[in-house]
Amino acid sequence: MSHPLSVVPASEPHKRERRKEARPGELLEAALDLFVEKGYAATRAEEVAVRAGVSKGTLFLYFPSKEELFKAVVRENLARTVSEGASALEGFDGPTGDLLTHLMQQWWARYGATKASGISKLIISEASNFPELARFYQDEVVTPGTDLVRRVLQRGIDRGEFRDVDMHHTVHAVMAPLIFLVMWKHSLAPCCGAANTIDPEKFIAQHADLMVRGLLKEKEA
Amino acid sequence: MSHPLSVVPASEPHKRERRKEARPGELLEAALDLFVEKGYAATRAEEVAVRAGVSKGTLFLYFPSKEELFKAVVRENLARTVSEGASALEGFDGPTGDLLTHLMQQWWARYGATKASGISKLIISEASNFPELARFYQDEVVTPGTDLVRRVLQRGIDRGEFRDVDMHHTVHAVMAPLIFLVMWKHSLAPCCGAANTIDPEKFIAQHADLMVRGLLKEKEA
Amino acid sequence: MSHPLSVVPASEPHKRERRKEARPGELLEAALDLFVEKGYAATRAEEVAVRAGVSKGTLFLYFPSKEELFKAVVRENLARTVSEGASALEGFDGPTGDLLTHLMQQWWARYGATKASGISKLIISEASNFPELARFYQDEVVTPGTDLVRRVLQRGIDRGEFRDVDMHHTVHAVMAPLIFLVMWKHSLAPCCGAANTIDPEKFIAQHADLMVRGLLKEKEA
Amino acid sequence: MSHPLSVVPASEPHKRERRKEARPGELLEAALDLFVEKGYAATRAEEVAVRAGVSKGTLFLYFPSKEELFKAVVRENLARTVSEGASALEGFDGPTGDLLTHLMQQWWARYGATKASGISKLIISEASNFPELARFYQDEVVTPGTDLVRRVLQRGIDRGEFRDVDMHHTVHAVMAPLIFLVMWKHSLAPCCGAANTIDPEKFIAQHADLMVRGLLKEKEA
DNA sequence: AATGAATGAGTATTCATTCAT
DNA sequence: TATGAATGAATACTCATTCAT
Numbered sequence: 001m002s003h004p005l006s007v008v009p010a011s012e013p014h015k016r017e018r019r020k021e022a023r024p025g026e027l028l029e030a031a032l033d034l035f036v037e038k039g040y041a042a043t044r045a046e047e048v049a050v051r052a053g054v055s056k057g058t059l060f061l062y063f064p065s066k067e068e069l070f071k072a073v074v075r076e077n078l079a080r081t082v083s084e085g086a087s088a089l090e091g092f093d094g095p096t097g098d099l100l101t102h103l104m105q106q107w108w109a110r111y112g113a114t115k116a117s118g119i120s121k122l123i124i125s126e127a128s129n130f131p132e133l134a135r136f137y138q139d140e141v142v143t144p145g146t147d148l149v150r151r152v153l154q155r156g157i158d159r160g161e162f163r164d165v166d167m168h169h170t171v172h173a174v175m176a177p178l179i180f181l182v183m184w185k186h187s188l189a190p191c192c193g194a195a196n197t198i199d200p201e202k203f204i205a206q207h208a209d210l211m212v213r214g215l216l217k218e219k220e221a
Numbered sequence: 222m223s224h225p226l227s228v229v230p231a232s233e234p235h236k237r238e239r240r241k242e243a244r245p246g247e248l249l250e251a252a253l254d255l256f257v258e259k260g261y262a263a264t265r266a267e268e269v270a271v272r273a274g275v276s277k278g279t280l281f282l283y284f285p286s287k288e289e290l291f292k293a294v295v296r297e298n299l300a301r302t303v304s305e306g307a308s309a310l311e312g313f314d315g316p317t318g319d320l321l322t323h324l325m326q327q328w329w330a331r332y333g334a335t336k337a338s339g340i341s342k343l344i345i346s347e348a349s350n351f352p353e354l355a356r357f358y359q360d361e362v363v364t365p366g367t368d369l370v371r372r373v374l375q376r377g378i379d380r381g382e383f384r385d386v387d388m389h390h391t392v393h394a395v396m397a398p399l400i401f402l403v404m405w406k407h408s409l410a411p412c413c414g415a416a417n418t419i420d421p422e423k424f425i426a427q428h429a430d431l432m433v434r435g436l437l438k439e440k441e442a
Numbered sequence: 443m444s445h446p447l448s449v450v451p452a453s454e455p456h457k458r459e460r461r462k463e464a465r466p467g468e469l470l471e472a473a474l475d476l477f478v479e480k481g482y483a484a485t486r487a488e489e490v491a492v493r494a495g496v497s498k499g500t501l502f503l504y505f506p507s508k509e510e511l512f513k514a515v516v517r518e519n520l521a522r523t524v525s526e527g528a529s530a531l532e533g534f535d536g537p538t539g540d541l542l543t544h545l546m547q548q549w550w551a552r553y554g555a556t557k558a559s560g561i562s563k564l565i566i567s568e569a570s571n572f573p574e575l576a577r578f579y580q581d582e583v584v585t586p587g588t589d590l591v592r593r594v595l596q597r598g599i600d601r602g603e604f605r606d607v608d609m610h611h612t613v614h615a616v617m618a619p620l621i622f623l624v625m626w627k628h629s630l631a632p633c634c635g636a637a638n639t640i641d642p643e644k645f646i647a648q649h650a651d652l653m654v655r656g657l658l659k660e661k662e663a
Numbered sequence: 664m665s666h667p668l669s670v671v672p673a674s675e676p677h678k679r680e681r682r683k684e685a686r687p688g689e690l691l692e693a694a695l696d697l698f699v700e701k702g703y704a705a706t707r708a709e710e711v712a713v714r715a716g717v718s719k720g721t722l723f724l725y726f727p728s729k730e731e732l733f734k735a736v737v738r739e740n741l742a743r744t745v746s747e748g749a750s751a752l753e754g755f756d757g758p759t760g761d762l763l764t765h766l767m768q769q770w771w772a773r774y775g776a777t778k779a780s781g782i783s784k785l786i787i788s789e790a791s792n793f794p795e796l797a798r799f800y801q802d803e804v805v806t807p808g809t810d811l812v813r814r815v816l817q818r819g820i821d822r823g824e825f826r827d828v829d830m831h832h833t834v835h836a837v838m839a840p841l842i843f844l845v846m847w848k849h850s851l852a853p854c855c856g857a858a859n860t861i862d863p864e865k866f867i868a869q870h871a872d873l874m875v876r877g878l879l880k881e882k883e884a
Numbered sequence: 885a886a887t888g889a890a891t892g893a894g895t896a897t898t899c900a901t902t903c904a905t
Numbered sequence: 906t907a908t909g910a911a912t913g914a915a916t917a918c919t920c921a922t923t924c925a926t
Contacts, residue, residue: 037349039260040262054891060917124404128259128411166423169419169424176401177401187349188358188359203394207397278902278908462909498897566788579851614866630787630790634798637801638805656877660882720889
């Protein structure tokens with residue numbers, strides 16, 4: 001792309017060095033794949049290394065233990081998620097039902113559909129073995145998520161669009177099918193064929209539609 | 222040793238024998254607890270034996286391997302669940318909304334709230350390592366479950382109570398929060414304190430209310 | 443040895459059971475040999491197991507780690523030593539020089555010449571890696587040992603046989619060649635041939651003679 | 664590159680080169696410290712490099728293996744010792760007792776008290792794993808040392824000062840406490856507090872006094 | 885010459901499984 | 906049947922050594 005006669009090779013670091021900087025990321029990606037696919041215990045450290053194209057020893061050069069690797073995978077992928085979202089709420093101007101629907105679809109597109117969503121499955125599967133991570137997930141993902149949904153519902157109520165529902169449990173009722181969808185995608189879906197296939201977009205659309213209808217104040221004559 | 226004509230009631234077997242017959246059950250129960258709590262890999266065979274009050278060797282007398290024990294735990298507890306339910310649908314006479322709500326509450330009382338619900342968590346956590354079990358679960362639980370819900374929804378539509386929704390995805394939207402609740406109970410709930418506590422009955426009530434409202438045909442003036 | 447027609451087989455425990463009770467001892471003995479011969483780090487756990495005639499796994503059935511095995515070896519062999527000795531001092535009636543000489547010879551016969559003396563070499567070699575053990579050795583062996591020698595020297599002084607020497611350093615001067623002898627036996631002696639061979643008994647005799655002569659009050663005309 | 668006839672003073676090497684020449688020495692010193700402190704096996708190559716202020720790779724530039732580094736450390740520090748001593752014997756004119764005492768004090772000041780004495784501890788600790796080094800030590804240190812002491816004792820006998828003792832074992836009786844002192848300094852002393860503290864100079868003085876008194880012919884009236 | 889990223893052989897330790905009693 | 910001592914395959918992790926830069 002640069003001019004054929006350009007004499008600027010500077011920005012091209014040595015292979016070795018580029019490698020070094022890329023390593024942790026490559027390892028985390030390989031680890032994410034395998035942990036999600038097989039679970040924490042069934043994933044061997046060497047497998048991760050091999051999939052990342054390095055040797056066993058190299059893995060332990062970057063992560064002091066399998067457990068720390070696991071934690072790093074979780075943090076890495078949660079961090080990605082946490083920061084995103086929330087901003088959509090601000091500038092939005094239409095009916096809250098549309099906002100809610102939009103947010104759910106966005107969540108799927110940006111998190112649920114990505115590899116990172118395997119993290120949710122992982123956390124839930126391994127929560128009792130890594131209580132520290134469970135709490136981390138709770139604080140960094142669950143709570144911010146519920147807060148966001150709560151604000152949206154409150155907006156609907158405040159604007160007279162939604163009924164005055166039991167906020168706490170409604171929030172979870174809104175989110176539950178999303179979590180379910182992610183779990184499903186990473187557990188039964190890959191195994192079990194056509195029969196109960198779920199189309200995520202349609203599923204979310206249907207769920208959103210039911211929720212919004214269920215939340216709306218009944219129009220009176 | 223006892224007199225050949227003794228009238229010792231047949232139904233009172235010797236302690237030993239009673240024990241013997243109870244063994245597999247005791248082992249399965251202990252195994253269920255531990256598998257649910259810690260996952261398949263993190264559960265040691267000896268732990269199961271100890272909790273069941275027998276020695277390591279005895280466990281392998283009844284189950285040829287840890288894997289078979291796991292499968293037995295799953296089958297045993299699925300069997301329990303599958304047969305129940307379904308009958309409620311027949312005799313019911315009121316509005317379908319009430320029927321749906323009733324069914325969900327029953328499901329929680331009879332399955333979700335019991336130890337056996339740990340099976341769902343187990344299956345989902347270990348699905349990729351035991352695809353055979355995942356398929357078994359799919360066939361024996363998911364499909365019958367969705368069928369049941371489908372029949373209920375169809376009843377509502379047929380009776381002109383419910384809108385004519387996308388049946389397939391609505392069925393899953395109805396069930397998703399129930400599955401979510403079970404997963405939650407067996408993963409994050411035990412770790413993470415007060416903050417996001419979910420009251421199952423209220424949660425289901427709220428979910429049911431939203432669903433039913435979302436399904437009902439809008440009353441026209 | 444027992445009467446050929448004796449019908450008393452009772453005291454002969456089953457092979458298995460006898461084994462079980464003997465195991466820890468057999469393992470400790472094998473470990474002592476290898477640790478002394480090759481040092482802590484250069485001794486592989488499996489080697490110990492094999493020499494004891496069991497498998498790797500069995501070793502860890504009796505000792506939770508290599509480090510604990512090492513500590514057990516030390517404690518086992520120190521315990522043996524500590525309790526012995528000291529009693530000789532009481533009943534003795536002759537000249538203190540003879541007592542001192544006797545004690546040194548006994549020490550060699552009962553400890554220095556046995557395999558257990560390898561422990562001293564071990565402790566000294568590994569002291570900085572196992573400070574806890576070093577302190578244990580200090581408390582259980584060095585201090586009681588020096589106390590004993592101190593009492594003997596004091597007896598000599600009190601009885602007017604010995605000069606009134608710098609007690610503290612004299613005690614160590616008495617003991618030093620004994621420790622040296624043990625170190626020598628377990629380090630250079632096995633490697634290096636005839637040249638500097640030391641005959642322990644003669645060496646101790648010579649050392650004792652020099653010490654006693656050095657301690658005695660000069661006979662005046 | 665520099666002008667062939669440049670007059671840059673030869674004795675002022677470039678920093679780099681001076682460094683380069685110093686490297687092996689710095690590495691050997693760092694290695695001595697660590698080997699003595701922690702033993703051969705417990706000392707990691709990288710630690711040595713870091714303490715010497717170079718990278719791991721550089722260590723292997725100068726020494727082909729950890730084992731060779733170890734041997735070099737031993738040889739280097741033995742060489743230092745061996746050449747010294749011996750000369751004192753020649754010019755000495757007073758009583759042999761004084762000579763012996765003087766030699767022992769000198770030995771401590773020039774070897775025992777220095778870091779190099781750690782070599783003796785090292786050799787004794789690792790003798791069985793490095794028999795070749797043990798033999799080297801035997802030839803280069805033990806034998807010359809005993810020869811020296813023997814000559815001194817012989818001088819005392821020849822001059823009618825000392826009794827005609829069992830030369831071989833007396834030589835070792837003279838040396839044993841010195842070796843002991845070095846071992847003590849590098850093993851238990853650093854771990855174990857005040858209780859059995861030994862003051863080297865006083866200890867040697869006491870030992871020398873006892874030896875000389877033990878060796879002297881009894882003065883007859 | 886110097887670096888430090890990468891390697892992989894080597895070792896402690898775990899745990900499902902077996903089997904003599 | 907029941908036991909629990911014994912086994913050994915499997916796996917995380919270390920560290921001396923190499924080599925591209």
